Amino acid sequence: MRRPTMDDVAQRAGVSRALVSLVMRESPKVSPERRAAVLAAAADLGYSPHAMARQLAQRTSTVLAVLVSDLHNPYFADIVEAVDTAAREAGLDMILSTGGRRPAGERRAVETMLGFRPAGLVLLSPVVPQAVLEAASVSTPVVAVERTVALPGVDTVTDDGRAGSRLAVDHLAGLGHRDVVHLDGGQGAQSSTRRRGFVDAMRAHGLEPHVEPSEYTEEGGAAAVARLLAAGTPFTALVAANDINAIGALSALADAGLRVPEDVSVVGYDNTSLAAMRHVGLTTVDQPRAEMGRLAVAAVVERIAGRRTAPTRHRLQPTLVVRTTTGRR
Amino acid sequence: MRRPTMDDVAQRAGVSRALVSLVMRESPKVSPERRAAVLAAAADLGYSPHAMARQLAQRTSTVLAVLVSDLHNPYFADIVEAVDTAAREAGLDMILSTGGRRPAGERRAVETMLGFRPAGLVLLSPVVPQAVLEAASVSTPVVAVERTVALPGVDTVTDDGRAGSRLAVDHLAGLGHRDVVHLDGGQGAQSSTRRRGFVDAMRAHGLEPHVEPSEYTEEGGAAAVARLLAAGTPFTALVAANDINAIGALSALADAGLRVPEDVSVVGYDNTSLAAMRHVGLTTVDQPRAEMGRLAVAAVVERIAGRRTAPTRHRLQPTLVVRTTTGRR
C-alpha cells in the first residue's frame, strides 16, 4: 500500500535522489542512459511524484483553485471548461470547489482551498463577502468573474451587462415591441448592471421601462410573470434576468395560455445549454465565456510572474443569439 | 506577500513551534493561557496552517478527490453536492476535477489528482479504461459511481438500471402502450444494463422490444427519432437513454408535428433538473443520488479506516417520477 518514493527509485536505478528529481522535472542536463535507467525504475515501481511534497519544496504552487458558486447552473460548466484548458496550458492544475450558493459555504470552500496555498484563486460569480476576497488577495492572486469588486488586489472579468441588456432591448424594439418588462435578478451578481442597461436602453428608444422584481431561478421567473398577469400589467415582451429565469417565465406564460413568440416574446441571458435546447430555443444574450475563462487564468499568471501589481478590469462585450422565442409585434 | 509560518506564530507568542502545532490541532493538553496567547498571535499574523505541509508530515491525507466526467450534465451536480456534504462530515476536503468526457482527459485528471495523494478517489460515471482504475486502486481507495467494475480494489455504487427500465416499461404498458421503443445509450455508462432491463420487461408484458441505437446526448435523441419516423417504425412511446436524450427526442417529435403525450409518450432517465422544469415536465426514472453520494464517501471512509478490504457493490433502487410527457394510449 505504501507508495514508492524518489529514494526507492534512486536506489533501484543506482543513482542519487537528486538525479531522479532532475529526470522527473525533465531537466536537459541528464545523460540519456541515466534518464532511461531512472524512467525504467520508476515504471517498474509504479512511481509518480508526490505533488504536495514537490510544492512544499519548491515554495511555489501549480494549483489553480477555482470556486464555483452553483454547480447546478450550466452557465458555469463552460467557464470552468475554459479555465481548465487555459490552466493546463499555463502548467497549472485546476482544483474545483463549490460553496452551494451560500456565503458561509463559499467562505469555507475558500479557506480550505487557501490551505493548499494555491498559485491563484478564481471565483465564479461569488456571493462571499468582499472582506474574504480582500483577505485572500493579500497572499494570493485573486480573480473574480462576473462580480464587480473594487479591491486593488483583486482582478475582475465581467461581461458588459449594460450592453447585454441594450442588445435585448434594441432587438425587441426593432421587432416593434413597446411594452417590455425586465425581470430583475435581485441580489444576484451583475443584476443591477443589467437592470440599469435595460432602463437606459428603453429610455433611449423613448419607451417606458418596467422592472419587475425577480431572481436568478426558474421559480422566480414563473412567479414574476404570474404577478404581472394578475396585475394586468400590459406587456408583449420580457427581458429575463437569466436563462433559468426565462425558462420559468416561459412556463408561466404557457400556463396562462399565452403563445411564444406570437403573444409574448422572451429574451434570456447567458446562453446556457438550456437556451440552446431545440425544445426551448430561447433568444438570449451570449457572454464570451471561453474568453472570460482564458482572461481569468491570464490575470492569475501575470500576477504570479510579477508582471503586474495593479488590478485588471476586463469587461467583455456580449452578443445576441436570436432563436425562436422572439418575434414581430 | 510571504505567508506567516508556524515558527512566526511561535516566536510572537513566546512558545515553541510544537506548542503552536498542538493548538492548531485543538489538542486538549495545552494550558488555557498558552492557547489564548497562540491564537492571538495567529490572528495578529493572519496565520492559517499550510494544508500540504500538514499532510506531508502526517503521512495521511484529508483530501477526497472526485472526478466528474461531464460538468455539463446536471445529473452530476446533485451527486457532487451529496458527496461534498458527506465528505465534510467525514472531515475530508473535496477537490473536483473533470475529464471533459474524454478518456484521455479523465486519465490526465486522475493522474494529477493522485499526485496529491488523496485519501480516496471517487469517479462519477468514468469512461477511463479499467486499467487506470486498477492502478489507482493499488494505493488509494477508489469508488466508481454509475459504472460497473469487477476489480477487487474498486468499490461501486450504481442504480439498478434493469429495474429502472422496468419501471418505465411497466408504466407505459399500464397506460396501454404496446409499441414502445428504447433509445439506447451506446457506449455510455450503464446503458447496456438499461437496455437489458427494457428488453426483459417488454417480453414480460408479452410485447416485442424495439431498440434504436442512440447516445447520451440531445442530438443523439433527436437523430434517433428522426430515423424512426423516416423508417416508418410504428411507436407510441419512447424510453429514452437519459433525460438529455429524451429532450432531443421531444424536439424531433415536435418538429414532426407529433404531440406529447397525445401522440407519443416519452420517459427519460436520471430525473435531472432539466426534467423537472415545468416547461419540460418529463416523466423520468429517478436515482437516489443523494444516497449514492453518501454511500460513495462511506465506502472510502471504511477503506481508510481499514475496516474493510473486500469490495462493496451497492446497487440502489430507482423510482419513477410521473410528469406530463406520458399519457394513455
Place this chain on the structure above:
DNA sequence: GGTCATCGTTAGAGCGCTCCAATCGTTGGA
C-alpha cells in the same frame, strides 16, 4: 524527604521533494 505519576511543554527527527553548492570525470587549449 524521597519516589513516582502527571501534566504541560519542547527539541529534534522526519515526511518527499527541490535546489544550491560542491564534486567528479572529461576535454581542450596553452
Place this chain on the structure above:
DNA sequence: TCCAACGATTGGAGCGCTCTAACGATGACC
C-alpha cells in the same frame, strides 16, 4: 603536462508541518 572549463552527478540543507520521546515542574503518597 598542466589547468581551466565544462557537463553530469551528488550531498545536504531546507520547505512547513507532525510526532515521538524526553524534559522540568508540580503535587501526591508513603
